[in-house]
Every structure is written in C-alpha cells, then in structure tokens.
Amino acid sequence: MKHAETVTFGGSGLERAAHLRNNPQELAALFEDNGQVLMVWRGKPLVQGPDNGQLVWVDARHPMVASATKSAVFLGLEGGKGLFAVDVSHWTPDDLDTSTLNQFLDPSEQVPQGGPAGAVFAELRAVMTKLDARDAECAATARAVLEWHRTHGFCAFCGHKTMIGMAGWQTDCAACGRHHFPRTDPVVIMLILSGNSVLLGRSPGWPEGMYSLLAGFIEPGETIEAAVRREVQEESGVHVGQVGYLASQPWPFPASLMFGCIGHATSTEIKIDPEEIEDALWVTREEMMQIFAGEHPKVNAPRQGAIAHFLLQNWLADTLD
Structure with missing residues (x-):
C-alpha cells in the first residue's frame, strides 16, 4: 500500500461484495442472522462516547432499525458477517437542541432511543480522525450513500418517485424503467x-x-x-x-x-x-x-x-x- 492511501477514509480494503447486491435472499439472511447495522442520524454515525473512537454496530432487532430495514444499504462483509447502514433521521429526540445542527462543525451529540450504553450520534467531521481505517471507510460510505438517497428520491428523467434496489446502490423508476446510481x-x-x-x-x-x-x-x-x-x-x-x-x-x-x-x-x-x-x-x-x-x-x-x-x-x- 502506498503511503498516500493512509489518508483519512482511505486504505481500509473493505470487502464490498458487490456480487451480493442483487441477491435479496442471501442479503436478507445476512441482515437478520448476524448482521451488523450502523445507524446514521442526519448524517451522524453512531459512535462510542466519550472519546468517539469507534463505530457502534447494532443488530437487526434494534427497535430503531426495524422501522428502516427496507432502506438498509449493504456496505460489505467483515469476517463473514454482513455490514449494513440505515438512516434513522425520522427519529426525533425529546430534548433535541437545533441551535447547532446546521453549523460547519456541529458539536452536539444525540443519545439514541434504546441504544447501547455510551453510544451517541456524533458529527463525522469531529470523530473521523479517531476512527480506525475500517470504521472510517464504513462511516464515509454510509453517510454518502444515505445522503444520496435522502436527496435523490425521484427520477431525474420523468420525475416519478423511485424505489431502492441493489441493496441501496441503485434506485429504479417503475414509470420509465430508468436506473440511477449514487453520484460522486x-x-x-x-x-x-x-x-x-x-x-x-x-x-x-x-x-x-x-x-x-x-x-x-x-x-x-x-x-x-x-x-x-x-x-x-x-x-x-x-x-x-x-x-x-x-x-x-x-x-x-x-x-x-x-x-x-x-x-x-x-x-x-x-x-x-x-x-x-x-x-x-x-x-x-x-x-x-x-x-x-x-x-x-x-x-x-x-x-x-x-x-x-x-x-x-x-x-x-x-x-x-
């Protein structure tokens, strides 16, 4: 590996297993069996506080995940286990303070409902240098793809609402038959x-x-x-x-x-x-x-x-x- 690949968000070598994206049966088994799920709230990954040095993964039975399984994005495989990301931005904390949410670097942290002890949603810019290479790649991938889904829910050709396909790596338009892919x-x-x-x-x-x-x-x-x-x-x-x-x-x-x-x-x-x-x-x-x-x-x-x-x-x- 070149030294240049040690830049933040690079150099992890995540096994993305793209061949599984069009295999809903195997993906469902990976998800429900022993899947590891990263929850992302308004672009913030779930991390372990107070040092925020690692991502927090939950299983498919977590109550906040259960309501978002249809939109789960398959990130790849780690030790034979499936890694997934779900957007839980529909959840609103009871004590949500919105005063800093749109700042360049949002310092606020949110404690998830029924989450693991010490887990918080934190701004990725603030924690990215504390994550190891694998966690950083997973967090960056999850944030980018989930944000694309949030802002690209309609067909760019005919304007109809699209459906998620290919385990989150594609959207399909039933009206005109076109497919759309995450932009970079x-x-x-x-x-x-x-x-x-x-x-x-x-x-x-x-x-x-x-x-x-x-x-x-x-x-x-x-x-x-x-x-x-x-x-x-x-x-x-x-x-x-x-x-x-x-x-x-x-x-x-x-x-x-x-x-x-x-x-x-x-x-x-x-x-x-x-x-x-x-x-x-x-x-x-x-x-x-x-x-x-x-x-x-x-x-x-x-x-x-x-x-x-x-x-x-x-x-x-x-x-x-």
Missing part, C-alpha cells in the same frame, strides 16, 4: 508550490484563521490537470505549469472524491476573485512549521483528517509519494 463529484485540491512556498486560500464564511489548499470541482470534458490549472488561475490569478497526482480521498460532505495534486507555479502574483475566495497568500516552509505548531499570527493549521492537512504535513516531512 470529482474535486481537485492542489499543493501549488513556488520554490520554498505553498499557496493557501480561504473561502468566505470560514472560521477565523482557517486557510487551506485551493480546490474546485472538475468540469465535464476536463482532465484533472486542466482543472488544477483552471481553478488556481480563476481563484488566485496564479498560473500553473507541471501538474502531478499525489493522493485521493473520499469526502462524504456530501459526496466528493478529492484528487490531491501537486502543481508548480509559473507566476507568483496573486489577484483573487472575490466571488471565489476571500484571501490567498504564499506561505514558506518555515511559516508552515509555525502554523502546524499553532504559533502563526494569522493562519491556523488545516483540520486533521482533511486531505489538505495530509498533503501539507507530508510536504513538510518530504514524504509525498
């Missing part, structure tokens, strides 16, 4: 270098001091390399020559695949597009060491778990592969 949006995120410096930027609305690598969606008909050059030039005015690939990261917020790239700037003058970003600046390797140490007067360290943190940390350590 390709995004480039760029380590743009000029000599000893790296280019950082910040988007409007980000928390104070938060900067990251520039990033943007790949457009239809565009290569990864072309997207890197276009996005950097559009956002910062900096031109990029040689581009290379470094690492990728599934990013289920809601359903992106981040292509981490390295690019070498052919110009250094910054002229931002205020509709794209709020600020951009060149940061030297020495300044980046200050940032990671929490000693920089303006810039905070990138969030752990994000591919930007991974790329910058490995650039500093000269361990990019």
Whole structure:
C-alpha cells in the first residue's frame, strides 16, 4: 500500500461484495442472522462516547432499525458477517437542541432511543480522525450513500418517485424503467508550490484563521490537470505549469472524491476573485512549521483528517509519494 492511501477514509480494503447486491435472499439472511447495522442520524454515525473512537454496530432487532430495514444499504462483509447502514433521521429526540445542527462543525451529540450504553450520534467531521481505517471507510460510505438517497428520491428523467434496489446502490423508476446510481463529484485540491512556498486560500464564511489548499470541482470534458490549472488561475490569478497526482480521498460532505495534486507555479502574483475566495497568500516552509505548531499570527493549521492537512504535513516531512 502506498503511503498516500493512509489518508483519512482511505486504505481500509473493505470487502464490498458487490456480487451480493442483487441477491435479496442471501442479503436478507445476512441482515437478520448476524448482521451488523450502523445507524446514521442526519448524517451522524453512531459512535462510542466519550472519546468517539469507534463505530457502534447494532443488530437487526434494534427497535430503531426495524422501522428502516427496507432502506438498509449493504456496505460489505467483515469476517463473514454482513455490514449494513440505515438512516434513522425520522427519529426525533425529546430534548433535541437545533441551535447547532446546521453549523460547519456541529458539536452536539444525540443519545439514541434504546441504544447501547455510551453510544451517541456524533458529527463525522469531529470523530473521523479517531476512527480506525475500517470504521472510517464504513462511516464515509454510509453517510454518502444515505445522503444520496435522502436527496435523490425521484427520477431525474420523468420525475416519478423511485424505489431502492441493489441493496441501496441503485434506485429504479417503475414509470420509465430508468436506473440511477449514487453520484460522486470529482474535486481537485492542489499543493501549488513556488520554490520554498505553498499557496493557501480561504473561502468566505470560514472560521477565523482557517486557510487551506485551493480546490474546485472538475468540469465535464476536463482532465484533472486542466482543472488544477483552471481553478488556481480563476481563484488566485496564479498560473500553473507541471501538474502531478499525489493522493485521493473520499469526502462524504456530501459526496466528493478529492484528487490531491501537486502543481508548480509559473507566476507568483496573486489577484483573487472575490466571488471565489476571500484571501490567498504564499506561505514558506518555515511559516508552515509555525502554523502546524499553532504559533502563526494569522493562519491556523488545516483540520486533521482533511486531505489538505495530509498533503501539507507530508510536504513538510518530504514524504509525498
């Protein structure tokens, strides 16, 4: 395994067993017999508190699962047991506090009805670095696919309501016969270098001091390399020559695949597009060491778990592969 595959949400090697997705009888047996079910509430996986260091799996007999079995998503196999995810967002806690639910990083936790002792629903961004590789892959997969179902319940061609098929990995339209599949949006995120410096930027609305690598969606008909050059030039005015690939990261917020790239700037003058970003600046390797140490007067360290943190940390350590 390449070092690049150790990025958060990568490198687990989950046995997805896609050949079982069209075998409802065997899946039903796996689910009811000894299935392990991950409950997800409003995008939050069930984890073990207070450290939130592992997912909490329940069986099919759990009361919150029983009402959602028809929409269960088959994640794969682990030691011969079936792994599933169900969306339990229909449940509303009696003491629900909605004041933080739409924040960038929701700090609130919810205790499930009849759940295992110490189990809470927690924001995946907050717990992702505490999970091991297998739990992180399962949580990311569950969140992305369940969110797709939540927002894509109707046929994109004829508008009729669709039905879940292929163990959650497809929806079918009885009206026009079309099939739909979970979407993944390709995004480039760029380590743009000029000599000893790296280019950082910040988007409007980000928390104070938060900067990251520039990033943007790949457009239809565009290569990864072309997207890197276009996005950097559009956002910062900096031109990029040689581009290379470094690492990728599934990013289920809601359903992106981040292509981490390295690019070498052919110009250094910054002229931002205020509709794209709020600020951009060149940061030297020495300044980046200050940032990671929490000693920089303006810039905070990138969030752990994000591919930007991974790329910058490995650039500093000269361990990019």
